Amino acid sequence: MRYAIISIMSLLLITPLSAQVDKNLVSGTVLDENDLTLAYASVVLKAMENSVIYGDITDEQGTFKIPSVLNGKYTFTVSFVGYQPYSQEIEVNTNINMPAIKLHDGIELDEVVVSAARKLVTYSNGKINLTVENSKLADLPSVVDVLSFVPGVIVKGNAISVVGKGKPLIFINGKEVKASLQIESLQPETIKSITLDRNPSAKYDASYNSVIHITTKRNLKKDFSAQYIQGLSLNHHFGHSETINLNHSSGKFTNFFYYKFKNSKNTQSANTYQQIVLDNGML
Numbered sequence: 001m002r003y004a005i006i007s008i009m010s011l012l013l014i015t016p017l018s019a020q021v022d023k024n025l026v027s028g029t030v031l032d033e034n035d036l037t038l039a040y041a042s043v044v045l046k047a048m049e050n051s052v053i054y055g056d057i058t059d060e061q062g063t064f065k066i067p068s069v070l071n072g073k074y075t076f077t078v079s080f081v082g083y084q085p086y087s088q089e090i091e092v093n094t095n096i097n098m099p100a101i102k103l104h105d106g107i108e109l110d111e112v113v114v115s116a117a118r119k120l121v122t123y124s125n126g127k128i129n130l131t132v133e134n135s136k137l138a139d140l141p142s143v144v145d146v147l148s149f150v151p152g153v154i155v156k157g158n159a160i161s162v163v164g165k166g167k168p169l170i171f172i173n174g175k176e177v178k179a180s181l182q183i184e185s186l187q188p189e190t191i192k193s194i195t196l197d198r199n200p201s202a203k204y205d206a207s208y209n210s211v212i213h214i215t216t217k218r219n220l221k222k223d224f225s226a227q228y229i230q231g232l233s234l235n236h237h238f239g240h241s242e243t244i245n246l247n248h249s250s251g252k253f254t255n256f257f258y259y260k261f262k263n264s265k266n267t268q269s270a271n272t273y274q275q276i277v278l279d280n281g282m283l
């Protein structure tokens with residue numbers, strides 16, 4: 001009996017240690033081309049065999065720490081708006097302190113917009129804030145474009161995610177976003193600021209690991225906005241599309257209307273979508 005107890009205790013002691021053997025810390029520092037530390041750069045580790053993604057944002061000293069990385073081969077990428085991205089393949093089987101990573105200028109959009117975005121980013125109490133009001137960012141075509149300037153936010157089409165955190169919970173003026181059309185129907189010139197919280201408190205839905213707060217310059221309880229988008233394409237066949245988004249808010253009532261017409265490969269199609277949202281849910 002004594003030997004059985006000793007064996008069980010041995011398993012309890014050994015199992016936690018073995019379970020953590022293959023979890024590693026990847027850290028380092030990001031610099032600009034003048035060897036100055038670069039804050040708020042996105043650092044991503046993506047497994048080469050699957051879609052597992054780890055990530056972090058550099059702090060004000062330009063450092064990053066990605067914990068609990070499993071053994072394996074990864075694509076290591078560092079990026080920041082206005083700079084050429086850095087990428088290399090690495091293998092992780094122990095803690096790694098990467099050599100200093102240097103990003104070089106490589107303006108992706110209008111240089112004035114990129115420069116403005118860099119200066120308008122602030123970091124406070126673990127939250128990253130992007131000021132949009134009275135900046136060149138307000139001249140961008142859509143709010144989704146503006147979101148791409150928030151450090152750590154990844155925009156692919158209309159899909160929004162946060163580095164190392166997945167899909168975020170999004171609020172507009174403190175009200176949870178129920179549909180992507182609520183974001184798409186906003187106009188950049190109406191946005192005051194966008195704040196990313198990578199470590200939200202327990203008051204938020206636990207199924208989300210990050211929260212984005214969009215604050216407008218005025219209360220949208222009574223507001224109407226319209227958006228018209230036209231697209232052209234040429235790939236063996238000429239195609240074009242026209243999209244109209246309408247958004248009307250009044251008190252607790254919000255109504256979204258979406259219409260899209262598409263002509264491609266000699267075929268035509270039209271889609272409509274309407275959603276009515278109340279503070280306590282959808283109708």
